[in-house]
Amino acid sequence: xKKFLLISLMVLLFQSFGPIFxxxxxxxxxxxxxxxxxxxxWVLPLSIFIFTFFLGIVSxxxxxxxxxLFVPIVSTFFPIGIDFxxxxxxxxxxxxxxxxxxxxxxxxLANLRLAIPMSLSASVGALFGAQVGLTLxxxxxxxxxxxxxxxxxxxxxxxxxxETPEVSKGDAISQFxxxxxxxxxxxxxxxxxxxxxxxxxxxxxxxxxGFLAGMxxxxxxxxxxxxxxxxxxxxxxxxxxxxxxILSITDTTAAWVYLNNSAVQPIVAIPAMMGMMLGTRxxxxxxxxxxxxxxxxxxxxxxxxxxxxxLLSGLGVV
Amino acid sequence: MKKNKLSNKSENNHQNIKEDQxxxxxxxxxxxxxxxxxxxxxxxxxxxQIYPANLPLEKSIEYLTMRATEYARLTEAPMGWAWIHxxxxxxxxxxxxxxxxxxxxxxxxxxxxxxxxxxQNTTFAVLAFFQLLxxxxxxxxxxxxx
Numbered sequence: 001x002k003k004f005l006l007i008s009l010m011v012l013l014f015q016s017f018g019p020i021f022x023x024x025x026x027x028x029x030x031x032x033x034x035x036x037x038x039x040x041x042w043v044l045p046l047s048i049f050i051f052t053f054f055l056g057i058v059s060x061x062x063x064x065x066x067x068x069l070f071v072p073i074v075s076t077f078f079p080i081g082i083d084f085x086x087x088x089x090x091x092x093x094x095x096x097x098x099x100x101x102x103x104x105x106x107x108x109l110a111n112l113r114l115a116i117p118m119s120l121s122a123s124v125g126a127l128f129g130a131q132v133g134l135t136l137x138x139x140x141x142x143x144x145x146x147x148x149x150x151x152x153x154x155x156x157x158x159x160x161x162x163e164t165p166e167v168s169k170g171d172a173i174s175q176f177x178x179x180x181x182x183x184x185x186x187x188x189x190x191x192x193x194x195x196x197x198x199x200x201x202x203x204x205x206x207x208x209x210g211f212l213a214g215m216x217x218x219x220x221x222x223x224x225x226x227x228x229x230x231x232x233x234x235x236x237x238x239x240x241x242x243x244x245x246i247l248s249i250t251d252t253t254a255a256w257v258y259l260n261n262s263a264v265q266p267i268v269a270i271p272a273m274m275g276m277m278l279g280t281r282x283x284x285x286x287x288x289x290x291x292x293x294x295x296x297x298x299x300x301x302x303x304x305x306x307x308x309x310x311l312l313s314g315l316g317v318v
Numbered sequence: 319m320k321k322n323k324l325s326n327k328s329e330n331n332h333q334n335i336k337e338d339q340x341x342x343x344x345x346x347x348x349x350x351x352x353x354x355x356x357x358x359x360x361x362x363x364x365x366x367q368i369y370p371a372n373l374p375l376e377k378s379i380e381y382l383t384m385r386a387t388e389y390a391r392l393t394e395a396p397m398g399w400a401w402i403h404x405x406x407x408x409x410x411x412x413x414x415x416x417x418x419x420x421x422x423x424x425x426x427x428x429x430x431x432x433x434x435x436x437x438q439n440t441t442f443a444v445l446a447f448f449q450l451l452x453x454x455x456x457x458x459x460x461x462x463x464x
Contacts, residue, residue, distance in 0.1 A: 041375045041379045044379055045365070080382050080383065081382055081385055081389070082385070083386035084389075087386070091416060091419070094420075098350050098423075101346055102343040102346050102347040102350070103343075105340070105343035106343045108339070112338055113338075113339075113442065116442060116446065120448055120452070123453075123456075124452065127456050134386065134387075177441060177442075248423060249449070252423040256453070256457045256459075257459075258386075259416065259417060260397065260398050260399075260457075260459035261387070261390070261397065261459075262386050262389060262395040262396075263386035264413070264416055265378065265382065266364060266413050267364075267365075267375065267378055267379065267382075269416060270412065270415075273357070
């Protein structure tokens with residue numbers, strides 16, 4: 001029954017936006033977006049709000065960050081310039097991360113001292129990535145975005161996870177910084193202590209992650225979590241929560257570059273932020289006990305198609 | 319005795335971690351709540367056209383298929399912080415609410431930076447300082463070549 005409801009929700013979502021999807025194909029013949037919405041300016045923000053609301057529900061059910069879904073899907077299905085989609089995408093990821101962070105920090109799931117050095121590295125990358133992203137040609141952005149999305153899909157499919165990685169001894173840097181901690185694992189009813197290693201490698205990887213997040217306006221949870229969990233050896237729960245918190249800092253840095261370059265328009269960004277935040281809140285309540293496997297598969301297929309579409313349109317094939 | 323000292327140090331460290339983390343969370347929560355109200359109210363002012371906009375909604379929509387540089391050139395949209403001189407326009411008021419959201423992490427970092435200075439935690443004070451510098455560089459658009 002739940003599976004049926006989820007599939008119905010997905011079908012309804014895509015049927016509702018059928019006309020908009022179809023209109024994407026008209027972009028080449030219509031001179032402006034104004035012609036597409038036929039003078040009814042409110043159609044666009046309302047469509048974005050409803051679309052991102054459902055995207056928020058789906059992203060929660062699939063366990064995939066809303067930011068990473070927003071850019072490829074909205075740039076594929078809405079006739080909005082890629083810069084404005086990326087600007088809005090960063091704000092979607094940022095507002096979601098900011099909203100979740102206070103609770104995660106208070107509960108001790110996100111770790112501030114782990115996040116501070118990693119965020120600093122990621123922010124340096126994001127600053128350059130955002131600047132580079134805004135200077136590249138649209139076709140090149142589409143090709144690189146498509147390649148990145150296909151890569152992210154592969155990470156979602158093949159990346160391994162480790163609930164509680166074994167780190168026998170923290171490395172010198174992490175010991176100097178005093179990074180580590182304890183948390184109570186409710187499922188096992190035990191307190192788990194954790195330390196980290198390979199800090200230098202992780203700092204370097206976070207520069208690359210920040211660069212990609214800034215360049216494409218994507219939330220970077222898909223990359224943060226594997227680096228925190230598999231490279232540094234942070235327990236999965238702490239890695240997921242700290243990743244969300246790191247996003248709030250990295251995306252702030254990148255968002256400023258977009259804000260300063262007129263690449264953030266309230267009429268696109270605010271309905272997207274509101275829709276996503278409301279959608280994720282409803283998603284948590286409605287789909288809390290639903291098995292996410294099916295919906296995750298659907299979302300990964302959708303993301304893969306959006307990535308391939310972006311790649312092909314950038315290459316001028318479609 | 320040595321063990322006790324170590325234990326005390328560890329407890330103090332633990333307290334420090336809790337204190338900076340809690341301070342960050344509380345500051346973030348306060349400013350985020352303000353930011354959310356600001357976003358909703360200013361967006362309502364914009365879409366219900368309570369004040370005139372710098373660029374009317376209909377016009378704004380027309381140019382959204384373009385790249386940001388082209389949009390800025392055609393609409394003469396304010397770049398960098400130039401928008402601050404047009405705060406009587408509804409689209410700019412709405413834009414400023416997004417800017418406020420972009421400033422929240424800066425404010426929370428200022429809070430923990432001062433806490434680290436107070437607690438003489440030099441290492442994290444330096445790291446927080448560099449993060450603040452990155453925020454300033456990106457917010458002031460010091461990298462913008464045009």
